[in-house]
Amino acid sequence: MPELPEVETVRRGLQSLVLGKTIDHVTVSLPRIIRMPDDVQQFALMIQGHTIDAVERRGKYLLLDIGPYTLVSHLRMEGRYGVYRSEEPIEKHTHVIFHFTDGMELRYKDVRQFGTMDLLPRGEYALLPGLAALGPEPLDATFTVDVLRQALHKRRSGKIKVLLLDQTFVAGLGNIYVDEVLFRSGIHPEANGPSLQEEQIVRLHDAIVAVLTQSVELGGSSVKSYVNGYGQEGGMQHQHKVYGLEETPCPNCGTEIAKSRVGGRGTHFCPSCQPLNN
Missing domain, CATH: 1.10.8.50 (Helicase, Ruva Protein; domain 3)
Incomplete structure (x- = not known):
C-alpha cells in the first residue's frame, strides 16, 4: 500500500496542483530518502530553478519531469504528498519540501520512512533497476x-x-x-x-x-x-x-x-x- 490506483490518484492530484510550478529551493530533513544522487545538496541544486513539466506514473512509481531531470518517487508503505502554503505548520514526519516561487510548497511525509526518490536525467530513468524490470501496465491498451x-x-x-x-x-x-x-x-x-x-x-x-x-x-x-x-x-x-x-x-x-x-x-x-x- 499504496498500489497502482492510489499512485495514479496521487499523480492526477499532483498534475493539477503542481504542474508548471517552478522550484525555488528544496529542504531535505531525512537524507536517506534521496538515493540518487547520493549528495542531498547536489540533489537540491540540480532541480533548483526548474519547472515541473509533467507528472507521470509507471507501476507504483511516480515520475515528475523537472527541467532536464526526472524525479522517480516510490511511496512504499505510507509515503504521501501534499501541497501547502508556506505559512502552514509543517507536520511531523515531513522529510522533503519543494518550495515553489509562488509561495506554495509540495511536502513529502512518510511515517515509516521507507519511501525513496531518485533524480536522473530525462530518458535515463527507465534504466533504474526497479523500473527496468517492471512488467506490463495493466491499464494500458497493450495489456491484452x-x-x-x-x-x-x-x-x-x-x-x-x-x-x-x-x-x-x-x-x-x-x-x-x-x-x-x-x-x-x-x-x-x-x-x-x-x-x-x-x-x-x-x-x-x-x-x-x-x-x-x-x-x-x-x-x-x-x-x-x-x-x-x-x-x-x-x-x-x-x-x-x-x-x-x-x-x-x-x-x-x-x-x-x-x-x-x-x-x-x-x-x-x-x-x-x-x-x-x-
Whole structure:
C-alpha cells in the first residue's frame, strides 16, 4: 500500500496542483530518502530553478519531469504528498519540501520512512533497476489477454497470487487488489498460474482491468493512512468483496470469507466461489 490506483490518484492530484510550478529551493530533513544522487545538496541544486513539466506514473512509481531531470518517487508503505502554503505548520514526519516561487510548497511525509526518490536525467530513468524490470501496465491498451497468457506460459510454476504480486509479471498490483481480482475471477489464490485454463485467463485479465479501473475512478482504497494530493480519502475500500472481510459472508454465496497466508501475505478468499480444483 499504496498500489497502482492510489499512485495514479496521487499523480492526477499532483498534475493539477503542481504542474508548471517552478522550484525555488528544496529542504531535505531525512537524507536517506534521496538515493540518487547520493549528495542531498547536489540533489537540491540540480532541480533548483526548474519547472515541473509533467507528472507521470509507471507501476507504483511516480515520475515528475523537472527541467532536464526526472524525479522517480516510490511511496512504499505510507509515503504521501501534499501541497501547502508556506505559512502552514509543517507536520511531523515531513522529510522533503519543494518550495515553489509562488509561495506554495509540495511536502513529502512518510511515517515509516521507507519511501525513496531518485533524480536522473530525462530518458535515463527507465534504466533504474526497479523500473527496468517492471512488467506490463495493466491499464494500458497493450495489456491484452494474449499478453497475460504469454506471461503465464513463460513461468513453469507458481501460485497465481504470488505471480500477480511480482512486479516483473504485471506492474502495480499489490495485496489488496490481487485478492479482489482473484475473487472476481473465481480463481483460488494458490492455483498454479501456468496451469490456468483459457476461460480462467480471460476472466483474470478482465478482472484485473475492471478492478483497477473502478478503484482509480473511486480514488483508490483508504485502508490505513492513504490520502490523495488534496488530503482526501479514496472510496474503493467500500467496494471490497473479500479483502479485510474474513469471517463475514461472501457477497455471492454467503460462505464465510477465509483468510490464509500465501507467499507470506495475508490472503482473503471465498472457499466456495474460489475452489482450488476449479
